[in-house]
Amino acid sequence: MHYTIIIPLYNRPQEIKELLETLTLQTYKQFDVMVIEDGSKDDAADIVQSFQDKIDLTYYVKPNEGQGFTRNFGFERAKGDYFIIFDSDCLIPANYLETVNNSLNANWLDMYGGPDAAHSSFTPIQKAISYSMTSPFTTGGIRGNKKNMGGQFHPRSFNMGLSRKVWEKVGGFIITRLGEDIEYSIRVHTAGFKIGLIPDAIVYHKRRTNFKQFYKQLHFFGRARINIYKFFPQQLKAVHFFPAVFTLGLGFTLLANLLQWPIAKLCNILLAVYILLIFFHALTQNKSLKIAFLSIITSFIQLIAYGFGFMQDFWKRVIMKNA
Incomplete structure (x- = not known):
């Protein structure tokens, strides 16, 4: 062939x-x-x-x-x-x-x-991006x-x-x-x-080779998911909302700490567990402390950028019904 x-x-x-x-x-x-x-x-x-x-x-x-x-x-x-x-x-x-x-x-x-x-x-940054x-x-x-x-x-x-x-x-x-x-x-x-x-x-x-370029790319990917929804609404699954939920949860955690709400402690524990999961999994994958630390950053960039892109176009194109 x-x-x-x-x-x-x-x-x-x-x-x-x-x-x-x-x-x-x-x-x-x-x-x-x-x-x-x-x-x-x-x-x-x-x-x-x-x-x-x-x-x-x-x-x-x-x-x-x-x-x-x-x-x-x-x-x-x-x-x-x-x-x-x-x-x-x-x-x-x-x-x-x-x-x-x-x-x-x-x-x-x-x-x-x-x-x-x-x-x-x-x-190391490219390897961390690949991990995330x-x-x-x-x-x-x-x-x-x-x-x-x-x-x-x-x-x-x-x-x-x-x-x-x-x-x-x-x-x-x-x-x-x-x-x-x-x-x-x-x-x-x-x-x-x-x-x-x-x-x-x-x-x-x-x-991408740096954090800024990676953020722009993943923001674009979040928007793309809504574009696919416009063609095939049945393809939008609950799991696709995860980056947006994570982004909102992270914002809530920061606000809870700032205002000293009692729930802040639980939020901090959950966030710490998540960070440790990423760190140790990335460490086993790449056998490098530096890449494991960078993987925490790239994972957060990925989820936040995708989440913002997803929410941006979900609001514009699904809620407000703009083309």
Whole structure:
């Protein structure tokens, strides 16, 4: 089977260099790569050119439309039997395609998703961010893992694959951002295709490199959940309210301490237990005190940013019924 790897790119030339380097090391060779520059001002033309003799690689430049519609641009031009989507800030293990191909031969999936993890080269902050995005003590526990608490499994577009038949029947993305991957996978489910997780199809996802960027990204994710609700109201589960409830609870705890309410003591105990759970779990995962401490910060940023984004658009678009 031949795979076409589709990578939208926006002002991240250094990231695509690192990603393409990992693709040159793939043990399974039946693939081509499409890098699609989505209206970048800081383009990667020279970097992409340097890989032309190392892998089967095509490079496109188009006006900015966002990642969803840029992936559609790739689908329309892909020559593979199966399409794979990566974010430009991923590093791909050398056995990734071999793992996927073996898994699909053994247990066919029309669409799959894979997990993400922290690479040994990541900074402590990146490792802490990776922890908070995959932890069972944050929204990492509902992000589409095998035992998904949020309902059916939804592959995420940093590490997603789909057959040509899915594209031919369902089409591509109908929104370009704000939860476009979840919306798409729900339509694929509805069309009757088989979707699942390939647990060993891991990518190393860099995500954001500082706390401010991470906050902005997760605030966007919280808003995206409401955007998905507008398309599929039944997909909004009680568990998706957790970051908002946590954020409100944290605010209540601060207020209770400020006003010296008797309940403040109980709130402080619960908060301390939660912090210790994150710390010791992160410590066992990363074997680093520094990363464990940073993981407390990134976990709080994740929940608070997501919670504020969720509440913001829940108020605007659900309560006030603005578009």
